[in-house]
Amino acid sequence: MLAVIATVGRYKKGELIYQEGAIADRVFNVITGVVKSYRSAGNRRQRIIGFLFPQDIIGLADRGRYVNSARAITPVTLYRIPTAALEARLHRNPEFDYQVICKLCRELREAQQHAFLLSKHRAVAKLSLFLQMLETQQSSEGRLSEEILVPMSRADIGAYTNMSSEAVSRSFQELIRRRVISIRERRHIKILDRAGLEDIISEIRGSSKSMSQPLPRV
Template sequence: MARAKISTNNHGPAIRGSDPWAPSAGKMHQLLSEEERARLAVLASIVRFDKGEEIYREGQRADAVFNIISGVVKAYKTAPDRSEHITAFLFPDDMFGLSEEGRYANSIKAITPVAAYRFPVSTLRRRLAKDADLEFHVICKLIHELRETQRHAFLLARKRAISRVAMFLQLLENLRAARGERTAEIYLPMKRSDIGEYLGMSLEAVSRAFRSLTTRGIIRNRDRRHLKITDRSTFDRIVGDTTNAS
């Protein structure tokens, strides 16, 4: 497990949740009140991870949960051949640390520099045992990682490669709106190979899908990390397409 750089925290964590597939994704849903966040603040430290740094590994003892302040992480499973199968990307305000029988259910790695609130499980458990409402809200936020895995399975059911890529871009767009960002551009913090692992596609297939969307004038790229949807009606039709055509 990577060693995190830790500093003390004097501010309450902003723990929020939203459904990026839902029409209301542009609205933030505050799960914790200011008072509840203040009660949690005394339990947390701030940890920082470098790009590419492993935060924890599947099967390790689950001794902490995390709430992202800045940056993006990926949750993944490791196959017997050591290949990674990404199940979720998690963004600022997301919480992760899902465990099963005291062991982490997934591996987590930073794909950008990451800062996060770290809550020791033992300390958090004692605090939540005394506050049922706070316990409910924290659990709701923590299972966001599980909901992302379920969304991932739904996305993989899309038959057309271009539809998978378009749906992934829609997810990023909705997350941007949920954070209150007004820019029309979609930011891609992850590599194309990570997108391929997430979508169950080869890097070549991901590149072909992006190239098709670009040459058809559906998206416009400023660079490999920033793009804009320029033909909304066609984009929306592709997102909703479930046919077998390539």
């Protein structure tokens, strides 16, 4: 495993793990908690590249420098692996290589999924897809639950889905109004109507269900 050549790091909520542009001398492997990977797009507006969960790798570099920053959004523990040691292993350990390749493929598919999300036009569609992604993430982690846990803030969701936090909020409200989800304590979401969610994601004009049972304020 990676652990052999690694040290363990602990970060509290909101703490910076590494900064864009710094010399990339280690890669990280999340053990517990959630990390956001982001880029500060000049005008103090930050774009979130992805959220990272246990097992994920962060710290990819281009020409020896980190290409984005990473910050803990919950308390986080992770392995820190010196890149030097890693590279040495990469050249002589095929089994190990293979695992890295698999993780890269996974990350690649997620980046493409993200691009797919961003290419949705309607705000509710983006948010719905985001929720679905969170759910698959959590179910794949074995955390089989009725509720989806949303560890990140509305602003972070906005920075990921490329909408204002206001729009995130409004879209949540619309999903509630349409009886597609319900929210408990702002961080716990339950999906009530999976078919409805799918319809919204595929950007169908008016869902058949919402036609048959008229809703307030439309």
